[in-house]
Amino acid sequence: MDTITSEGEKHRQRAFKLTLDAYSSPTLEVGVSYANLMKNLQQILFVRNRSNSLFLRLLGGFLCIILLLGSLTIYSISVSKQNVRQEIVKYNTLMLENTRNSYEKHLDLIKRQMYLYFFSEEVQRLQNSPRYVNFPLIMREISAWVSNPYLFIDNIVFYLKHGELVQEKGTTTNADAMFNVFYKSREYPLDFWRQQFTEPYTYRVFPAATFTNVIFRDRPQTQGELIPIMIKNQENQDFYMIVFLNAVKMYEAFHQSTHNDFIIYDDLGQTLFKSEGQESFMSLHDLQKYGSSEFIESNKYHFVTTGAGTGFNYVYRIPVERIANQSRLNITLVVIMTAAIALSVVIAFLFAARINNPLKKVIESIRSMNDDAPFRSNIKEFNIISDEIHGNHLMRKQLSFMNHLKAIRNHEHDTINLDFADKPFVFVLFQIQYDQQEPSLQASLQRWVYYMKTYIDSMLKPVFPDSLTFQIERGQILSLVFTEQIKDLARLLEQMKYVFDHDRQHGIVTISISSVYSDSARLTAAYEEAQELVGERQLIDETQIVRSRTASQMAVGFSPDQEKELEANLREGNIPQLTVLMERLFAKWRSKEPTAAAMLRFAESMTGKIRNAVTPFQLDPVQLESILEKAGEKIRQCATIRELELLLLDWVKRTAEAVKEKKEEKHPVTSFVIDYINDHLSEDIYVDVLAEKLKMSSGYLSTYFKGKTGKSIVDYINETRIAKAASLLADNDMKIHDAAKAVGYQNLTSFNRMFKKYTGLTPSEYRKRTDE
Numbered sequence: 001m002d003t004i005t006s007e008g009e010k011h012r013q014r015a016f017k018l019t020l021d022a023y024s025s026p027t028l029e030v031g032v033s034y035a036n037l038m039k040n041l042q043q044i045l046f047v048r049n050r051s052n053s054l055f056l057r058l059l060g061g062f063l064c065i066i067l068l069l070g071s072l073t074i075y076s077i078s079v080s081k082q083n084v085r086q087e088i089v090k091y092n093t094l095m096l097e098n099t100r101n102s103y104e105k106h107l108d109l110i111k112r113q114m115y116l117y118f119f120s121e122e123v124q125r126l127q128n129s130p131r132y133v134n135f136p137l138i139m140r141e142i143s144a145w146v147s148n149p150y151l152f153i154d155n156i157v158f159y160l161k162h163g164e165l166v167q168e169k170g171t172t173t174n175a176d177a178m179f180n181v182f183y184k185s186r187e188y189p190l191d192f193w194r195q196q197f198t199e200p201y202t203y204r205v206f207p208a209a210t211f212t213n214v215i216f217r218d219r220p221q222t223q224g225e226l227i228p229i230m231i232k233n234q235e236n237q238d239f240y241m242i243v244f245l246n247a248v249k250m251y252e253a254f255h256q257s258t259h260n261d262f263i264i265y266d267d268l269g270q271t272l273f274k275s276e277g278q279e280s281f282m283s284l285h286d287l288q289k290y291g292s293s294e295f296i297e298s299n300k301y302h303f304v305t306t307g308a309g310t311g312f313n314y315v316y317r318i319p320v321e322r323i324a325n326q327s328r329l330n331i332t333l334v335v336i337m338t339a340a341i342a343l344s345v346v347i348a349f350l351f352a353a354r355i356n357n358p359l360k361k362v363i364e365s366i367r368s369m370n371d372d373a374p375f376r377s378n379i380k381e382f383n384i385i386s387d388e389i390h391g392n393h394l395m396r397k398q399l400s401f402m403n404h405l406k407a408i409r410n411h412e413h414d415t416i417n418l419d420f421a422d423k424p425f426v427f428v429l430f431q432i433q434y435d436q437q438e439p440s441l442q443a444s445l446q447r448w449v450y451y452m453k454t455y456i457d458s459m460l461k462p463v464f465p466d467s468l469t470f471q472i473e474r475g476q477i478l479s480l481v482f483t484e485q486i487k488d489l490a491r492l493l494e495q496m497k498y499v500f501d502h503d504r505q506h507g508i509v510t511i512s513i514s515s516v517y518s519d520s521a522r523l524t525a526a527y528e529e530a531q532e533l534v535g536e537r538q539l540i541d542e543t544q545i546v547r548s549r550t551a552s553q554m555a556v557g558f559s560p561d562q563e564k565e566l567e568a569n570l571r572e573g574n575i576p577q578l579t580v581l582m583e584r585l586f587a588k589w590r591s592k593e594p595t596a597a598a599m600l601r602f603a604e605s606m607t608g609k610i611r612n613a614v615t616p617f618q619l620d621p622v623q624l625e626s627i628l629e630k631a632g633e634k635i636r637q638c639a640t641i642r643e644l645e646l647l648l649l650d651w652v653k654r655t656a657e658a659v660k661e662k663k664e665e666k667h668p669v670t671s672f673v674i675d676y677i678n679d680h681l682s683e684d685i686y687v688d689v690l691a692e693k694l695k696m697s698s699g700y701l702s703t704y705f706k707g708k709t710g711k712s713i714v715d716y717i718n719e720t721r722i723a724k725a726a727s728l729l730a731d732n733d734m735k736i737h738d739a740a741k742a743v744g745y746q747n748l749t750s751f752n753r754m755f756k757k758y759t760g761l762t763p764s765e766y767r768k769r770t771d772e
Contacts, residue, residue, distance in 0.1 A: 062348030170699025573660025
């Protein structure tokens with residue numbers, strides 16, 4: 001206060017001197033009285049004191065900020081109004097150029113890749129000497145091209161003039177079936193494709209058209225809007241390749257815009273592709289009359305660009321009013337801004353008036369605060385601030401301690417003093433595995449953890465007064481105990497264990513005790529040791545105290561043979577064998593007491609094995625998800641090995657039942673194929689022959705059979721042959737070569753390779769194991 005008074009006295013003396021100087025002018029009348037002099041001096045001091053007022057300074061500061069923000073807002077709006085239209089036009093131009101570049105690059109990529117494929121050895125062999133034995137290889141190669149989602153290839157078709165032979169991704173057929181049934185189009189009838197043999201070009205991109213599969217005339221299936229690309233050999237006009245590109249997928253991938261109004265003209269002026277549901281475009285000839293890359297016509301802004309490689313013209317349109325609406329200054333915004341400024345002035349005045357006096361009291365009160373307890377005042381707002389500051393101070397202390405534990409570097413002023421050299425300490429970590437995970441019980445579980453922390457603290461404090469206990473994670477409580485008498489601490493923890501066991505309906509507690517450390521620099525190492533020891537707990541329904549790690553970790557999992565046995569029994573729906581396998585495994589693990597972490601990792605891997613095993617059967621996704629619903633949560637809730645065993649056994653049983661039900665579905669087509677294969681196992685079996693007997697295409701038959709059985713016809717033939725061969729090899733009198741011929745393998749090397757693929761053993765190894 002003395003300092004403030006002396007400063008005020010200096011200001012008054014300085015002002016008094018200035019006033020005397022002003023009144024000392026030679027022109028001043030001698031009759032000026034001392035009273036007038038003091039009156040003027042008081043006015044000067046009043047203005048100066050008022051200008052130093054916190055209220056006026058706050059109000060002036062708020063008004064300056066409001067004025068500055070208002071000016072900047074008005075300036076920004078005026079500038080953006082001038083530039084927004086140019087930016088919108090620039091954006092649409094760049095967007096169309098990106099679309100053009102994407103189309104040009106993709107068409108160039110397709111052209112180069114398809115030329116290489118067209119002149120490959122396999123395709124040329126098909127052209128020169130078409131044989132049925134080569135058709136599956138061509139179909140596989142076509143399927144590989146089609147399966148690449150980034151090429152947007154719907155199909156690749158080879159058309160041989162001689163015999164009207166057509167080869168595509170799913171079948172080998174004739175031109176009439178291909179272009180009048182599988183890929184029928186009004187724009188591209190069969191005569192069009194025949195006419196292309198006489199055209200002199202070697203590469204051409206045709207306009208997009210809709211193709212339909214009419215194999216079921218009452219239920220035609222749309223193949224989509226496709227762009228045909230024709231590739232021919234100038235030296236052989238009787239054979240060409242057609243690449244069908246999915247026009248819609250290319251458009252969705254290459255043209256990212258909110259307005260769907262886009263068209264591509266080819267170099268001949270034909271419409272190569274046009275987005276759906278839009279008004280008609282002007283012709284390319286009329287478009288070129290404008291001679292500009294952007295112009296307005298019929299109330300629409302047109303953006304035009306031409307591809308350098310193809311010569312195609314890409315056109316994008318948006319309504320003129322859309323650009324105008326985006327660039328027009330909204331009058332309502334100006335009104336709102338004016339009202340906001342006026343309201344801000346009023347609020348600034350009220351806020352400055354309300355904060356002036358209480359702020360002085362708050363500052364003085366904060367100066368008198370101490371660290372032990374929050375300062376109390378008759379000002380409600382300050383009590384709130386005081387409590388928050390005190391709470392933040394305690395929280396910062398705890399956070400600093402946590403950062404020190406986990407070796408996280410923080411600011412020096414946030415670091416609390418943790419130096420307790422030559423003072424031995426241990427960490428006791430309490431980890432809780434909740435028994436219930438329902439959201440409705442979370443609040444009660446958190447209260448239980450809080451009561452547990454309070455109980456732990458009350459047990460440790462009387463024996464170890466310097467101990468600290470706090471919750472570090474949702475399910476972890478950590479105690480820092482300064483002692484080197486581990487036996488005393490162990491006896492105390494045994495008492496706690498008795499109490500925790502009575503609360504097992506809420507969760508299972510695992511207690512880990514670190515080694516004794518004597519330096520605060522080893523705090524992080526002690527904490528990490530406690531965390532590692534918690535991982536050594538076992539799956540038992542009681543509180544565990546872990547003081548040391550096991551000598552060796554037991555590996556928990558399937559052996560390669562057991563994994564094959566699991567997969568085979570799941571696919572066969574063999575519940576008894578699955579039950580025996582799981583019970584045998586868990587009986588072995590139960591006797592060796594593996595850690596909970598190892599058992600839970602094994603259980604989590606089981607969900608992936610179950611999904612992989614049933615993938616070929618195309619089970620209903622909803623049914624499979626209902627079996628494995630909340631798998632991770634259910635695994636973590638298992639308190640004992642027996643609970644985990646029952647959970648996994650339930651999953652494999654329900655999955656096997658679902659697979660068995662799927663396999664027992666009877667279908668005439670699949671029954672005919674299976675019977676035919678079994679009756680002609682020693683002969684060559686072709687899918688085309690089966691398809692011909694059933695009066696359907698080989699591609700459709702393969703798809704239908706795999707959808708019903710979960711495996712392809714070729715895989716089923718190989719599995720059946722190997723299963724039959726395995727039964728024949730049980731007879732020691734039959735030679736391996738004779739067994740191979742009996743199931744249709746004329747080449748012993750192929751038989752050996754296929755036998756090992758499906759059984760994991762060569763025929764000789766299999767026979768030897770059977771004898772043993």
